[in-house]
Amino acid sequence: MIQLRLRTDCDRTLAPFVTRIAEGEPLCVDDATLSLEEANTLSYRSDKADFRLRDVSPEDVAGDVLLIDPRRQIAHRLIRAASLHNTFLITEQCDQLCLMCSQPPKPQHQDMFDHFLAAARLAPPGAQIGLSGGEPLLHKDALFTFIDAVFAARDDLTFHILTNGQHFERGDLAWLRKHRARLLWGVPIYSDDPATHDEIVGKPGAFAKLSLNIALMGLAGAALELRTVVLQQNASGLPGLADFIARHLPFAATWAIMQMERIGYGRMNWGQCFFDSSRDFASLGAAIDLMRARRQDVALYNFPLCTVPPAYRDFAVRSISDWKQKYLPACGACTLRENCAGFFEWYREEDGFMEIRPQ
Ligand code: SF4
Structure with missing residues (x-):
């Protein structure tokens, strides 16, 4: 690693x-x-x-x-100058408790914005930097001030911000509009059924707030990447969620369907959450078909390529950051390896995908 x-x-x-x-x-x-x-x-x-x-x-x-x-x-x-996967961890605090969270929240916050600003000023030309947490927008004022300062100093940088979408307000519209060309927002949505979404994120009322705020982002013309980790809890509902996105969120730039990481709460809850899509791709396939039919962009993140049926492999992205990516011994001679996301460093074969097939 x-x-x-x-x-x-x-x-x-x-x-x-x-x-x-x-x-x-x-x-x-x-x-x-x-x-x-x-x-x-x-x-x-x-x-x-x-x-x-x-x-x-x-x-x-x-x-x-x-x-x-x-x-x-x-x-x-x-x-890291040679990497496309640079992320600033804004905070470890969060107001949700997702079943599969890879970075379980901590109560304390250490303000690093001055250091992040100094670092961003020194970033390679044209870099996209990730901002993640925890929930970065728990420190919204400081975050927005930081982004304003970076953009004032560097007109070539962009940010990809992961947020649970709970903390936008109408008063943010002007700011979101101002920076919409340079910010990509990664926002999780786990189901079109409010109870299922709320259960997965561990917060009653989260879906209702998320719906309002995604609409606000649409109004602002913000670039939106919807993100859904496939789990035992929501796998069968993916076609319904695809239909919901196509009908209500057509302005989303893309929908990323993701496999889970076996770390943090993801490790603790692996047995009750991990969905082995190498054995059952039916609901994923139906969801992708629906998005394709509606001409909306969809992608598969963190899926080893051989676990995806050939007809859907074009949607699989090499999404795992270089610093936490690995391959299995069986991958050594696989002809798909160059285009394959591989596995997270903390993946375990014994309770992972049952159908890994080098090609
Ligand atoms: S065998 Fe390994 S390298 Fe080949 S597609 Fe499967 S996971 Fe990827």
Whole structure:
């Protein structure tokens, strides 16, 4: 697995700071240049501080934007220059308790917006950065201020924001309209049946609020990616949800049907939630057929390609972030591997898909 945290050495009395590993000559005062390369240690020099990184090669970190925490002697790789999967974790707080949550909520919040702003300013040209949680919009004012500041500094960046859609208000319309070309909102909807959706997200009334707010997003012309994790609880209802989306949410840019991650609550509830679509693709197929017939975009995220019937493989996206993706030994000689999403690092064969078939 790709390391998102690196061991570092620097003056412990310093405050945390953001720096970029220069790929050649430094371009600004935030760039750090390599001054010495030893066995498993790289020494860097910058206007802010000198520091060392351990167990990494200069090529691996070239162009990366790091948040260095001197007290803990850790460098967080906020932006990896070579990756398309960079995400800022805005908060670990959330007002929902989803059955399959991969990042279970925590009560405390650590405000990192200043560091994220410094990092975004140093991002590679044209980068799309993910913003996730928890629920990022629990800190809506600070989040909107942060996005305004990033866009004022960089007119080439975009954000993909994951939100449970519970916290928009009519007063947000103007702001949403202003940034609609540069923000893609990933919003989960698990069923067109309010009781099923509310049960999955662990919050009574969530579906009603979500419906109102998705309509608001439509009014704002916001780019909307609907997201549905397929579970035992909602699999049979997917064709009904497809019909609901086609009739009521035709402005959605896409609908992502996703397989679950075996981590966090997803690990705890795997037995009661995981739906083995390699054995039964009927409801997924019917939902996709319906979307296709209505000419609405649909995609499959996190589905190993051989678990998807050939007629639907064009919808499967290599969606698993590089740092948490793996393949099985059986995948070694598979001809589909290049286009296959593979598996999450924490996937287990013994209670996962029963029909993995290298081709
Ligand atoms: S065998 Fe492995 S690489 Fe091939 S399609 Fe299945 S999961 Fe993907």
